[in-house]
Amino acid sequence: MDLDRLQNAKEFEMSAGIKLKPGSISHRQWQQIADATQPVTFAKKHWKNAEHSAATIQDILAKGETVYGVNTGFGKLANTRIADQDLQSLQRRIVLSHCAGVGPTLSPSLSRLIMTMKLASLMQGFSGVGRATLTLLSDMIAHEIYPVIPAQGSVGASGDLAPLAHLAATMIGEGQAVFGGQEMPAQEALNKAGLKPVQLQAKEGLALLNGTQVSTALALQGLYRGRAVFQAAILAGALSVEAVRGSHKPFDPRVHKARGQKGQMRVAKSFLQLLDGSAIEDSHIDCHKVQDPYCMRCQPQVMGAVLDTLRHSARILGREANGVTDNPLIFTGDNEAISAGNFHAEPVGFAAEQIAISLCEMGSISERRTAMLVDPALSERPAFLPPDPGLNSGFMIAQVTAAALVSENKQMAMPAVIDSIPTSANQEDHVSMATHGARRLTQMAENAAHVIAIELLAACQALDLHLEYATCSSEPLERVRTAIRAEVPTLQDDRLMAPDIARVKDMILHEDLPGLAGTDQLLPRIFKG
Numbered sequence: 001m002d003l004d005r006l007q008n009a010k011e012f013e014m015s016a017g018i019k020l021k022p023g024s025i026s027h028r029q030w031q032q033i034a035d036a037t038q039p040v041t042f043a044k045k046h047w048k049n050a051e052h053s054a055a056t057i058q059d060i061l062a063k064g065e066t067v068y069g070v071n072t073g074f075g076k077l078a079n080t081r082i083a084d085q086d087l088q089s090l091q092r093r094i095v096l097s098h099c100a101g102v103g104p105t106l107s108p109s110l111s112r113l114i115m116t117m118k119l120a121s122l123m124q125g126f127s128g129v130g131r132a133t134l135t136l137l138s139d140m141i142a143h144e145i146y147p148v149i150p151a152q153g154s155v156g157a158s159g160d161l162a163p164l165a166h167l168a169a170t171m172i173g174e175g176q177a178v179f180g181g182q183e184m185p186a187q188e189a190l191n192k193a194g195l196k197p198v199q200l201q202a203k204e205g206l207a208l209l210n211g212t213q214v215s216t217a218l219a220l221q222g223l224y225r226g227r228a229v230f231q232a233a234i235l236a237g238a239l240s241v242e243a244v245r246g247s248h249k250p251f252d253p254r255v256h257k258a259r260g261q262k263g264q265m266r267v268a269k270s271f272l273q274l275l276d277g278s279a280i281e282d283s284h285i286d287c288h289k290v291q292d293p294y295c296m297r298c299q300p301q302v303m304g305a306v307l308d309t310l311r312h313s314a315r316i317l318g319r320e321a322n323g324v325t326d327n328p329l330i331f332t333g334d335n336e337a338i339s340a341g342n343f344h345a346e347p348v349g350f351a352a353e354q355i356a357i358s359l360c361e362m363g364s365i366s367e368r369r370t371a372m373l374v375d376p377a378l379s380e381r382p383a384f385l386p387p388d389p390g391l392n393s394g395f396m397i398a399q400v401t402a403a404a405l406v407s408e409n410k411q412m413a414m415p416a417v418i419d420s421i422p423t424s425a426n427q428e429d430h431v432s433m434a435t436h437g438a439r440r441l442t443q444m445a446e447n448a449a450h451v452i453a454i455e456l457l458a459a460c461q462a463l464d465l466h467l468e469y470a471t472c473s474s475e476p477l478e479r480v481r482t483a484i485r486a487e488v489p490t491l492q493d494d495r496l497m498a499p500d501i502a503r504v505k506d507m508i509l510h511e512d513l514p515g516l517a518g519t520d521q522l523l524p525r526i527f528k529g
Contacts, residue, residue: 219437226526
């Protein structure tokens with residue numbers, strides 16, 4: 001293929017967008033959607049499914065049947081019948097009345113993920129939403145028109161009503177949107193993109209508002225960032241073992257096979273692979289140490305539990321992201337609408353709790369390793385790791401920062417899902433609080449990444465001070481140390497520490513460290529595909 005044809009092929013691939021199969025979208029695709037700005041496409045059969053669902057709504061109405069949210073009020077007002085001539089007005093009014101979100105706005109990448117997740121759900125043909133509304137939502141994604149969605153206001157049951165209402169509002173030309181990187185009235189954004197607001201039909205406003213897409217998107221972001229933190233924590237832990245000349249025996253596969261925990265066995269294997277070929281292990285000949293502290297020798301047990309927990313959360317959230325979670329659901333084969341409770345985000349809430357605990361524990365054990373590195377009684381290195389301690393304070397306050405962040409994460413890891421509170425005049429009397437539980441994960445992952453960054457810097461510094469073995473660690477760990485040293489030089493005299501920490505934190509979350517891109521077979525994987 002010549003260069004012109006190759007370029008044309010690439011342009012066609014980009015213009016074709018990300019091809020999705022509703023109900024079977026992988027984690028890799030969800031992350032790609034959050035990171036990319038391509039349009040999303042669906043096969044024709046999915047459009048037909050949605051059209052049949054919308055037609056079923058009209059059939060049900062023609063029979064004079066009463067369907068919640070279609071020809072009734074909402075929540076406590078479910079027993080109030082709405083006249084046929086007011087059905088379109090009902091859908092518009094539910095959108096406007098539910099736009100009651102407050103607080104900071106979600107990022108464009110999160111909005112894109114939410115919009116795509118909502119579109120994929122509606123395309124499965126259980127929601128009664130017609131082609132015009134689906135087309136506009138698809139076009140908004142393609143033109144990068146992102147609704148301004150306040151982060152606060154959902155209790156995670158009856159769906160993420162308030163935040164999703166702000167999404168739906170942009171589709172009827174109300175509220176605010178971001179277009180071309182600028183915030184503006186939604187009507188103006190649609191006009192600039194050559195699009196027109198949609199006239200919502202029966203059920204469509206409710207279908208757009210109802211669902212767990214906001215809480216699920218927030219939890220997925222926490223999961224994906226948690227994956228990067230997890231992998232960096234494995235690398236940091238292995239470097240710290242080297243930095244304190246720790247024993248490799250706690251990673252012996254026989255130990256972990258005796259217990260039988262899969263995550264623990266996989267993590268132990270990773271440590272042995274990462275440490276294989278290190279000359280520093282020779283320092284244990286005639287070593288006076290009997291056992292290393294828990295933060296070193298119990299890493300497979302702790303990080304293995306984290307691995308198992310994150311994998312379980314990934315499975316739960318993968319199913320939720322592919323599910324249909326609005327209400328009522330339309331079953332075209334039976335010509336029936338069933339009002340139930342798929343909007344209740346309890347599964348998302350539980351998954352978010354597990355991710356929060358995992359982020360907290362990864363930071364907690366990492367900070368203990370940093371504390372060991374800076375303590376001369378434990379590390380047998382200069383106090384706080386500068387070459388000239390006393391005149392220089394080295395990593396003294398960096399460890400304090402890690403301790404502060406760990407404490408902050410402990411507070412945020414307190415369960416959210418158990419804090420139910422009744423809403424809608426006690427009609428919606430048990431809620432999941434999943435949205436709040438998932439929203440905290442972004443900050444928790446940021447905190448944990450900072451803690452791991454401090455450990456990586458401290459471990460590299462300790463290795464640099466250990467001159468006789470400075471270039472004799474294993475090949476994989478030397479690649480990590482080289483990558484860090486390419487960005488942050490060895491600390492000789494005290495300097496501003498914050499930029500160093502920030503740079504390595506970015507390397508962690510952007511997956512710039514060797515092995516963090518998910519292609520290094522030495523590291524355990526949270527999910528496949």
